[in-house]
Amino acid sequence: MEISDIRIRKTLHDGKMKAVVSVTFDNTFVVHDIKIIQGHSGYFVAMPSRRMPNGEYRDIAHPINSDARNLLQRSVLDYYLSHKPEDIGAMEEDHSFYDYNSITGGGI
Numbered sequence: 001m002e003i004s005d006i007r008i009r010k011t012l013h014d015g016k017m018k019a020v021v022s023v024t025f026d027n028t029f030v031v032h033d034i035k036i037i038q039g040h041s042g043y044f045v046a047m048p049s050r051r052m053p054n055g056e057y058r059d060i061a062h063p064i065n066s067d068a069r070n071l072l073q074r075s076v077l078d079y080y081l082s083h084k085p086e087d088i089g090a091m092e093e094d095h096s097f098y099d100y101n102s103i104t105g106g107g108i
Contacts, residue, residue, distance in 0.1 A: 001025050006079045031061050045073040
């Protein structure tokens with residue numbers, strides 16, 4: 001499975017959550033609401049989740065092996081970190097978003 005598109009949907013400047021992204025796989029399947037979090041030892045990717053009745057959070061979609069998780073996290077973070085936060089904020093004000101394909105011309 002190949003990552004064919006990454007879009008930064010929202011950036012946040014306060015708190016630990018820094019951005020919300022959508023990732024498209026093989027131009028056929030998209031996962032929304034992937035979060036970029038700044039932790040104590042650097043950035044990491046948190047998959048979309050739902051709060052269960054018992055108060056625990058459960059992932060809605062997630063990689064099922066470490067190779068897939070590493071590829072997803074590396075691709076999303078490399079893409080996010082390659083853009084200046086102020087540029088992303090300006091794009092949001094114009095109601096447009098960074099689009100991986102429009103910048104790179106294709107998949108990862």
